Amino acid sequence: MTLEIVPVPVLRDNYVWLMHDPESGETVAVDPSVAEPVLEAAAARGWTISQVWNTHWHPDHTGGNDAIRAATSCTITGPAEAEKVSKLDRIVAGGDRARIGGYEAELIDIPAHTAGHVCFHLPEAQAAFTGDTLFAMGCGRLFEGDAAQMFANMQRLAALPPETRVYCGHEYTLANGEFALSVEPDNAALARRVEEVRAQRARGEVTLPTTIALERATNPFMRAGSVEELAARRAAKDAF
Numbered sequence: 232m233t234l235e236i237v238p239v240p241v242l243r244d245n246y247v248w249l250m251h252d253p254e255s256g257e258t259v260a261v262d263p264s265v266a267e268p269v270l271e272a273a274a275a276r277g278w279t280i281s282q283v284w285n286t287h288w289h290p291d292h293t294g295g296n297d298a299i300r301a302a303t304s305c306t307i308t309g310p311a312e313a314e315k316v317s318k319l320d321r322i323v324a325g326g327d328r329a330r331i332g333g334y335e336a337e338l339i340d341i342p343a344h345t346a347g348h349v350c351f352h353l354p355e356a357q358a359a360f361t362g363d364t365l366f367a368m369g370c371g372r373l374f375e376g377d378a379a380q381m382f383a384n385m386q387r388l389a390a391l392p393p394e395t396r397v398y399c400g401h402e403y404t405l406a407n408g409e410f411a412l413s414v415e416p417d418n419a420a421l422a423r424r425v426e427e428v429r430a431q432r433a434r435g436e437v438t439l440p441t442t443i444a445l446e447r448a449t450n451p452f453m454r455a456g457s458v459e460e461l462a463a464r465r466a467a468k469d470a471f
């Protein structure tokens with residue numbers, strides 16, 4: 232028995248992740264932008280949401296918190312900044328732990344997109360929820376931090392076990408891949424991946440999760456050799 236993790240596509244390109252532990256019956260909704268489609272997706276599988284985890288405060292990651300709690304009496308865990316949107320039951324930061332059934336999540340501070348952004352890493356389940364910090368072949372915009380912080384985040388996440396599956400907050404993969412190809416036109420692994428992603432998107436498929444190994448091979452932000460290089464790539468991406 233292992234954790235089941237499924238995407239709920241909402242809004243334009245957000246993914247809310249539902250994570251279910253068959254043994255304990257617990258279900259976590261990660262970054263619920265909205266409530267109704269998430270409650271419906273859980274109900275369709277016979278799951279009841281017992282917890283919400285937020286990676287950062289942005290409303291497209293927290294907007295469904297209150298309505299999901301009202302409907303399910305779940306608890307909400309997230310960084311203090313998420314209280315800009317809704318009251319939390321438990322405030323966490325890097326170094327803290329969260330649990331779903333017998334599985335433990337270690338929290339990692341990954342500031343820059345927002346100042347309090349955290350990653351939930353579940354070592355036994357080989358899964359990490361990276362919100363809007365690490366995307367497939369991309370990284371988040373630097374709204375409340377700088378390139379030095381994002382560079383440190385990329386290094387920290389790159390050091391997770393390579394088989395770790397990465398669940399991020401948006402379907403940005405194809406646009407990120409097109410940009411990545413402009414940075415590294417001779418990266419064969421990248422070229423293969425972008426081909427595959429084009430086919431997946433043409434079929435309307437979700438391109439996530441990615442893995443740390445795949446990001447190490449193809450992500451121009453994780454592959455940046457210095458803060459300056461990451462900053463230049465981030466600026467180029469913003470203008471791409």
Ligand SMILES: [Zn+2]
Binds near residue numbers: 287292344
């Ligand atoms: Zn965000």
